[in-house]
Amino acid sequence: xxxxxxxxxxxxxxxxxxxxxxxxxxxxxxxxxxxxxxxxxxxxxxxxxxxxxxxxxxxxxxxxxxxxxxxxxxxxxxxxxxxxxxxxxxxxxxxxxxxxxxxxxxxxxxxxxxxxxxxxxxxxxxxxxxxxxxxxxxxxxxxxxxxxxxxxxxxxxxxxxxxxxxxxxxxxxxxxxxxxxxxxxxxxxxxxxxxxxxxxxxxxxxxxxxxxxxxxxxxxxxxxxxxxxxxxxxxxxxxxxxxxxxxxxxxxxxxxxxxxxxxxxxxxxxxxxxxxxxxxx
Ligand code: AMP
Numbered sequence: 001x002x003x004x005x006x007x008x009x010x011x012x013x014x015x016x017x018x019x020x021x022x023x024x025x026x027x028x029x030x031x032x033x034x035x036x037x038x039x040x041x042x043x044x045x046x047x048x049x050x051x052x053x054x055x056x057x058x059x060x061x062x063x064x065x066x067x068x069x070x071x072x073x074x075x076x077x078x079x080x081x082x083x084x085x086x087x088x089x090x091x092x093x094x095x096x097x098x099x100x101x102x103x104x105x106x107x108x109x110x111x112x113x114x115x116x117x118x119x120x121x122x123x124x125x126x127x128x129x130x131x132x133x134x135x136x137x138x139x140x141x142x143x144x145x146x147x148x149x150x151x152x153x154x155x156x157x158x159x160x161x162x163x164x165x166x167x168x169x170x171x172x173x174x175x176x177x178x179x180x181x182x183x184x185x186x187x188x189x190x191x192x193x194x195x196x197x198x199x200x201x202x203x204x205x206x207x208x209x210x211x212x213x214x215x216x217x218x219x220x221x222x223x224x225x226x227x228x229x230x231x232x233x234x235x236x237x238x239x240x241x242x243x244x245x246x247x248x249x250x251x252x253x254x255x256x257x258x259x260x261x262x263x264x265x266x267x268x269x270x271x272x273x274x275x276x277x278x279x280x281x
Contacts, residue, residue: 002081004073004088008124008139010090011050015140018086019047024142024169026133029053029090030070030187031079034177037275038146039083050140051080053090053267054162057070059099059128070190075205089140096135103211107131109157109164110165114252117153117265121241137167150184152265154252176277186248186278191273199237206232206243207279210264214281220256221245225264234266241267241274248280 005011015022023042027035035051042049053076060066071088080088097104107130113119114126114203135144147155155173162171177185181201192200206228213219213227232240243266247254254262265278 002077002085002088004077004090006090006092006095008091011087011139012141012202015048017037018182021046021054021143022048022050022140023065024140024145025049025051025085026136026145026147027053028055028069028187029052029076030072030190031076031089032151032185032187032189034185036079036083037177038148038174039080039085040171042146045172046144048086048115049084050087050089050142052090052136052140054096054132054136056096056128056132057093058097058104058106058131061122061124064122070187079241085134090137090193094136097130104131107134107161108128109160109199113153113157113160116251117244117246118267119153121267126154127153130161134161134165134167136266137169144172146172146174148176149172150186152263153251162258168207183210184265184275186275188273190277193272194272196237196270199235200273200275202232202235202238203266203268203270203275203277204279207264207266207277211279212245215257221258221262222256228264236270239269241269245281253254256267 009268023046025038025042055068055069070268071093077088106127108127109130119126147158158171183197183201209227210224213224229243232238245254245262248261260281263278263280267276
């Protein structure tokens with residue numbers, strides 16, 4: 001049985017008498033196969049699984065899709081029930097931010113992590129993520145937390161958070177789950193038409209192409225990036241925001257002749273729906 005809990009005091013009360021290890025899966029809801037794979041990992045590994053559903057206003061820019069972000073608690077609860085989640089923690093905004101959101105104390109990860117990739121076009125986003133995840137970690141006091149590699153920069157921010165504040169929680173990174181055509185599952189795919197989903201699958205194709213080109217041995221990183229950008233430029237509906245190679249160690253830039261130990265990461269808009277993806281090389 002999955003129990004829906006809306007208040008901090010109640011989730012703290014039930015978890016204080018729950019069996020450990022406690023696994024925690026933070027989400028913004030509109031659950032899809034990507035979320036389900038995180039839930040399954042937690043249910044496999046832990047005695048108690050908690051999924052949080054909270055669309056965090058702090059991580060959305062003023063020109064972003066906070067208001068129209070897909071919300072469907074009823075169907076999310078059903079997904080959680082089917083997948084044997086013990087508790088769904090779905091606080092409302094006042095529960096998480098009793099003060100005005102703007103007045104809330106913010107956790108600021110280092111610039112090296114927040115000023116690159118998605119951080120460039122989404123100022124304040126990773127500060128919002130770090131702040132809410134820190135609050136949720138403190139409330140849930142879980143043993144393991146599950147995050148998707150799809151949101152790779154977020155994963156590095158969470159690892160920084162855990163290290164910085166010596167949080168006693170293990171972060172588990174889970175592989176990216178994809179649609180049949182390769183497009184990474186995302187709540188924002190709900191904004192796309194069937195045709196746009198087909199077009200969006202070229203984002204992953206461009207990542208695979210870059211990896212293949214590196215593997216061939218004939219391409220430097222900059223040449224591989226250029227080839228992939230040329231590939232993407234044939235689709236008028238796709239506006240690439242960035243396509244970069246970043247070190248596996250800390251997401252810093254890598255030398256042009258490196259052949260492994262890094263990721264290609266991209267962000268692009270398909271008819272104004274912003275999507276991200278990455279591939280390990
Ligand atoms: P969100 O609800 O978008 O904030 O995502 C909640 C968690 O699910 C994050 O850790 C994401 O990285 C993870 N996630 C989202 N999409 C996928 C995916 N396609 N595969 C694996 N994990 C995912």
